Amino acid sequence: METASNIVTMSQPPPSNAPAADVLKHLGGLLHRQWRRYRKRLEHCQQQFSEKAVHDSRVETRRLLATIELLSAFVPERELKKTRRALKRHLDTFADLRDTQMQLVYVRKMGRTLPAALELRDWLRRREVHFLLTTCKAVWRIKTKRVGRRLSAFEEEIRRWRRHTSPAHTLAQAWRAIDRAFAQVVRLRRRIKATNMATIHRTRIAFKRFRYMVEALPPLPATAGQHQGMRAYQSVMGEIQDLEVLLAAVDEFSHQNDISPVAIRRLKGKLLRRQKQLVRKCAKTADRLPEFWPPQIVT
Numbered sequence: 001m002e003t004a005s006n007i008v009t010m011s012q013p014p015p016s017n018a019p020a021a022d023v024l025k026h027l028g029g030l031l032h033r034q035w036r037r038y039r040k041r042l043e044h045c046q047q048q049f050s051e052k053a054v055h056d057s058r059v060e061t062r063r064l065l066a067t068i069e070l071l072s073a074f075v076p077e078r079e080l081k082k083t084r085r086a087l088k089r090h091l092d093t094f095a096d097l098r099d100t101q102m103q104l105v106y107v108r109k110m111g112r113t114l115p116a117a118l119e120l121r122d123w124l125r126r127r128e129v130h131f132l133l134t135t136c137k138a139v140w141r142i143k144t145k146r147v148g149r150r151l152s153a154f155e156e157e158i159r160r161w162r163r164h165t166s167p168a169h170t171l172a173q174a175w176r177a178i179d180r181a182f183a184q185v186v187r188l189r190r191r192i193k194a195t196n197m198a199t200i201h202r203t204r205i206a207f208k209r210f211r212y213m214v215e216a217l218p219p220l221p222a223t224a225g226q227h228q229g230m231r232a233y234q235s236v237m238g239e240i241q242d243l244e245v246l247l248a249a250v251d252e253f254s255h256q257n258d259i260s261p262v263a264i265r266r267l268k269g270k271l272l273r274r275q276k277q278l279v280r281k282c283a284k285t286a287d288r289l290p291e292f293w294p295p296q297i298v299t
Contacts, residue, residue, distance in 0.1 A: 022167040023174045026218040027070060028158045034064045035151050039144060042090075049136045051101075054094055057139075061090050066212030068154075073177035074170070075157050083150045093138045097131040100124055103246045110270060116263035123253050174217065175294075181210040182293040189289065194279050197244045204237035214295070230292050236282050243275040 041060040045053040065087050072080055104124050110117035161170065188203040211230045247268060254264045 022162075023170045023218060024074070024158050024162045024165075024167075027067065027074075027216070028155055028162075030216065031067050031071070031151060031155060031158070034060070034067050035148070038064045039148075042139075042142060042144065046139050046142075049139065054097065054135070058091060058094055058098070061087055062212070066216045069181075069209055070174060070177065070213045070216040071154055071158075073174045074161050075154055079150070079153070083147055083154075086147050090142055093142065094135060097128070097135045099242075099245050099249075100128045100131055102242050103249055104128065106242075106246060106271075110267070114263070114267055114270065116259055116267045119257065119259065120250065120253055120267065123257065124249070178210065178213045178217070178293065181206070181213055185210050186289060189286065192282075194283065197240060197275075200237050200279070200282065201241050201244070204234060204241060207234055207237070210293070214293070226292065226295060229288065233285060233288055233292070236278055236285065240275060240278045240282065243271055243278070247271055247275075 038060045041053070041057045045057040065084065068080060068084055068087070104121065107117050107121045107124060165173075185203065185206045188199070188206050192199045192203055207230075211234060214230070215227065250264065250268055250271070253259070254261075
């Protein structure tokens with residue numbers, strides 16, 4: 001799978017018509033607000049566990065991670081690592097439940113044509129009940145004091161930078177950090193193999209990090225639909241990974257239940273055909289990468 005040959009990966013400064021935003025002021029305020037939202041949604045999830053509360057908590061965790069990713073332009077990586085790891089552990093708390101619920105969405109649609117899908121659906125429903133119970137308990141074990149102390153230290157680092165650095169310099173610093181993240185996406189995109197889903201997954205993780213960093217920037221007058229385009233680009237790779245996890249679940253289901261091998265082959269065959277369609281779609285979207293960085297500044 002090849003990418004467009006005209007993608008530029010070298011570091012480049014902000015265009016001359018980019019708004020002279022105070023990136024650090026924006027980041028400091030965003031970090032403070034996002035930390036409050038994160039704690040509020042987590043506490044709500046702990047007190048009133050529900051599908052919506054889980055969703056809201058995951059969203060705010062990802063938004064806080066997005067802000068932290070852009071902080072990498074100003075805070076040493078070794079100081080960010082522990083905070084990033086703690087927040088990712090929070091997301092991992094919901095991973096099994098989230099995967100199972102996504103799998104149920106797929107399997108419910110297949111049940112109309114494949115009888116084995118009905119048995120798989122019932123098996124997944126039992127797993128969902130199990131993961132609801134274990135996740136509800138695990139959410140209570142999430143602690144935030146250490147993360148809060150680290151974020152306070154980051155806010156102090158931001159204030160120090162603001163005292164000694166001009167807004168133009170900090171904007172260029174943030175721009176270079178995002179440029180490096182984009183270059184990593186391009187490198188991984190070139191290494192994608194259509195027969196190796198892990199290569200697509202690695203590209204998706206890198207693209208997600210890049211997208212989060214762009215979204216954490218002060219609002220830019222970008223071309224209409226640019227952020228929406230990034231989400232759509234990422235979602236194709238995400239669906240490929242969801243199917244990969246579902247195929248592994250089908251293998252586990254077949255080992256635990258007395259299901260006809262022929263029925264399992266038909267079930268997996270349908271999933272694999274859908275996955276191949278998405279891989280082809282992913283290949284066709286390779287040329288879209290230059291649309292996402294640098295942003296198109298509208299004057």
